[in-house]
Amino acid sequence: MASTFKPLIKASRRTMFYLFVVSITVMIITPLFFLISLSFLSTDASYSYPLPLLPSLSENYELTTGERGYLLSLEQRNGEYKTMLDTDDMEKMAVYMKTRLSTPISIPELEELTARVDHEGTVYFKRRSDLLNNYYTFFQITRDAGPAFIRSLQIAGMTILISLSIGGLAGYAFARYTFIGKNLLKFSTLFVRMFPAIAIALPMVIILAKMGFYDQPIGLSLVYSIGSIALTIWITSSIFMGIPESLEEAAQVFGATKFQAFLRVTFPLALPGLAAAAMYAFLGAWNETVSAIILTQFNPTFSVVVYQSLVGATGQVNLAAAGGMVMAIPSVIFTFFIRRYIRQMWGGMTI
Amino acid sequence: MALAINTERRRKIGKQIVPYLLVLPVLFYYIAFWARPVVQQLVQSFTSLEGQFTLNNYIMVFTDLNFLPALRNTSIIVVFSVTLEFFIALLLALLINRKFPGSGIFLFLTMIPMALPAVAVGALWKTGLTTNGWINSLLTYLGILTEGGKIYWLAGSIWKLLALMIIIDAWQVIPSIMIILLAGLQNIPKETEEAGYVFGGNYFTVLRKITLPLLSSTIQTAVILRLIAAIQIWLIVIVIVGFSRMPVLVERIVYYHEEVPRLTISPAMASGYTIIVTIIVSIAALAYLWVSGAFRRKRKEV
Numbered sequence: 001m002a003s004t005f006k007p008l009i010k011a012s013r014r015t016m017f018y019l020f021v022v023s024i025t026v027m028i029i030t031p032l033f034f035l036i037s038l039s040f041l042s043t044d045a046s047y048s049y050p051l052p053l054l055p056s057l058s059e060n061y062e063l064t065t066g067e068r069g070y071l072l073s074l075e076q077r078n079g080e081y082k083t084m085l086d087t088d089d090m091e092k093m094a095v096y097m098k099t100r101l102s103t104p105i106s107i108p109e110l111e112e113l114t115a116r117v118d119h120e121g122t123v124y125f126k127r128r129s130d131l132l133n134n135y136y137t138f139f140q141i142t143r144d145a146g147p148a149f150i151r152s153l154q155i156a157g158m159t160i161l162i163s164l165s166i167g168g169l170a171g172y173a174f175a176r177y178t179f180i181g182k183n184l185l186k187f188s189t190l191f192v193r194m195f196p197a198i199a200i201a202l203p204m205v206i207i208l209a210k211m212g213f214y215d216q217p218i219g220l221s222l223v224y225s226i227g228s229i230a231l232t233i234w235i236t237s238s239i240f241m242g243i244p245e246s247l248e249e250a251a252q253v254f255g256a257t258k259f260q261a262f263l264r265v266t267f268p269l270a271l272p273g274l275a276a277a278a279m280y281a282f283l284g285a286w287n288e289t290v291s292a293i294i295l296t297q298f299n300p301t302f303s304v305v306v307y308q309s310l311v312g313a314t315g316q317v318n319l320a321a322a323g324g325m326v327m328a329i330p331s332v333i334f335t336f337f338i339r340r341y342i343r344q345m346w347g348g349m350t351i
Numbered sequence: 352m353a354l355a356i357n358t359e360r361r362r363k364i365g366k367q368i369v370p371y372l373l374v375l376p377v378l379f380y381y382i383a384f385w386a387r388p389v390v391q392q393l394v395q396s397f398t399s400l401e402g403q404f405t406l407n408n409y410i411m412v413f414t415d416l417n418f419l420p421a422l423r424n425t426s427i428i429v430v431f432s433v434t435l436e437f438f439i440a441l442l443l444a445l446l447i448n449r450k451f452p453g454s455g456i457f458l459f460l461t462m463i464p465m466a467l468p469a470v471a472v473g474a475l476w477k478t479g480l481t482t483n484g485w486i487n488s489l490l491t492y493l494g495i496l497t498e499g500g501k502i503y504w505l506a507g508s509i510w511k512l513l514a515l516m517i518i519i520d521a522w523q524v525i526p527s528i529m530i531i532l533l534a535g536l537q538n539i540p541k542e543t544e545e546a547g548y549v550f551g552g553n554y555f556t557v558l559r560k561i562t563l564p565l566l567s568s569t570i571q572t573a574v575i576l577r578l579i580a581a582i583q584i585w586l587i588v589i590v591i592v593g594f595s596r597m598p599v600l601v602e603r604i605v606y607y608h609e610e611v612p613r614l615t616i617s618p619a620m621a622s623g624y625t626i627i628v629t630i631i632v633s634i635a636a637l638a639y640l641w642v643s644g645a646f647r648r649k650r651k652e653v
Binding site (some may be wrong): 017018021025027028029030031032033035038047049050051053108165166170172174176177178179186187188190192194195197198199200202205206207216225226233258263283287289291293294307310311320321323324327331335339342343 | 367369370371374376377378380381384385387388389390395399428443446447451457458459460461462463464466467468469470471475477478479481484485487488489491492500501522526530531534538544548576577583585586587589590593599601604605609621623624626627628629632633635636637639640643
């Protein structure tokens with residue numbers, strides 16, 4: 001009797017376990033799902049309540065003669081048509097359909113439709129939604145978003161260059177040599193890494209201004225490198241430790257100099273680790289906001305632009321969501337590639 | 352074997368100049384861009400506008416009406432979020448503690464909230480907590496709110512807002528602490544726990560006497576790292592609550608630097624608050640280094 005129940009109990013325990021895992025996943029995913037969905041909603045839909053769960057891929061319209069010209073109505077979720085606009089200005093209608101309803105239409109197309117209205121009375125038509133409309137609009141209407149995006153990439157690029165060149169050398173030294181002061185330096189890198197960004201950013205205003213780097217991308221990448229050098233040392237030293245020194249020695253036996261041996265043997269093997277360090281430096285620079293607010297004035301980074309769009313009560317939630325998504329996508333992608341390192345980092349690191 | 356290591360080490364120390372050349376750039380960089388600004392900041396905080404030594408900057412911060420609330424709010428967020436997050440994460444990790452098909456994807460998904468940039472998290476909850484936001488919409492779809500019913504999340508007392516901040520932080524942080532603890536749990540050899548059961552321990556005694564002590568270093572480092580991050584909470588507070596309504600320490604710095612930069616007291620206030628945050632975080636950082644064994648190892652080698 002018991003033996004017939006055993007698999008049943010086992011199966012039900014397994015089901016419980018998976019239900020548990022799935023419910024955790026749902027808790028994590030739900031807010032993200034709404035952010036993604038919201039970033040695709042048209043402005044009109046994002047003001048409706050309750051918010052639609054998914055953006056509509058196309059909209060059904062009704063066009064008829066109105067008091068001031070032509071009356072445009074949009075089919076709602078309950079199947080009824082809601083009046084949106086009454087105008088005889090086709091340009092105005094085209095702009096409205098693009099910006100409020102995320103269904104771009106050309107003026108000739110509209111004129112063709114109104115001609116049919118004049119002829120047949122009421123006309124029904126369907127337009128495909130432009131799901132990326134909020135993303136374009138965010139870059140168009142948010143002051144500086146485009147240049148700030150490029151600037152953020154420049155800053156991240158320079159941060160990678162500075163921290164990989166300086167931190168990589170030290171990482172190699174940590175992996176291959178014993179020297180006086182090694183522990184003190186290890187200790188300082190960890191301490192510097194945990195030091196609050198704001199404590200460096202504030203006095204750096206004056207220092208960077210003297211150097212002519214205030215409000216310049218290079219200034220911010222100098223600040224970001226302080227933190228990412230420590231991480232680069234940590235990652236690269238663990239990489240170099242994993243590459244046996246005997247490989248380099250073997251190359252030297254075959255006539256290569258120490259430097260050639262490093263370049264031809266160790267460096268290629270270390271490339272994946274260096275890429276991880278580069279991605280980590282990218283994440284640090286890309287995600288950071290507080291130093292960027294303090295150290296920029298007319299040339300903000302992309303994260304500052306999104307931050308300002310959130311703080312300034314513009315109220316366009318779908319645009320804020322699109323801005324947040326543009327910030328999030330590179331971070332999530334790079335995190336995927338270096339998830340192993342990041343997990344170790346969160347658990348605490350020891351060089 | 353020991354001899355081999357010794358000669359190896361001597362040979363390495365023999366080529367002394369190379370490692371110093373390799374670490375020299377880091378040293379210069381830290382002196383120029385870390386030590387210098389920090390020292391300048393410290394000196395400036397004791398200097399009056401006329402260039403004399405003064406304690407006024409600190410007195411001004413300590414007598415600021417928002418100082419104690421900021422300190423209190425920050426402490427509440429830190430204490431509650433870190434303990435709550437840690438216990439829930441531990442519970443989840445203990446319940447999940449096994450390999451299962453799809454665990455790879457699950458582990459990556461759990462990393463996403465922490466990997467998100469602060470501004471993206473701000474956008475996420477800002478769009479959720481407005482009265483027409485996605486949280487109320489979701490509750491309506493689930494039938495918890497009646498048609499047209501709304502919850503005013505951001506209205507009401509500061510305690511409610513603090514609770515919201517703690518919940519948002521929990522959403523972001525619990526999954527990643529959970530995977531850290533999960534990794535720690537899976538590093539514990541099965542035999543040690545089995546031995547506990549063999550000697551008559553039940554689940555809880557084994558947990559208390561064997562599993563948790565073996566996890567302790569993972570737990571300590573994770574908790575202190577979280578502590579350091581939680582002390583510096585600011586962006587989500589400003590995005591959700593706005594300036595000054597629920598002051599926290601770093602929010603004050605941004606406030607004096609960005610919102611009211613023209614006030615004569617602003618530079619002094621910003622720098623005063625910065626020093627206070629720096630001191631608190633530095634103490635936490637030293638605690639981390641002590642726990643992670645940075646001091647111990649040093650003593651052994653010297």
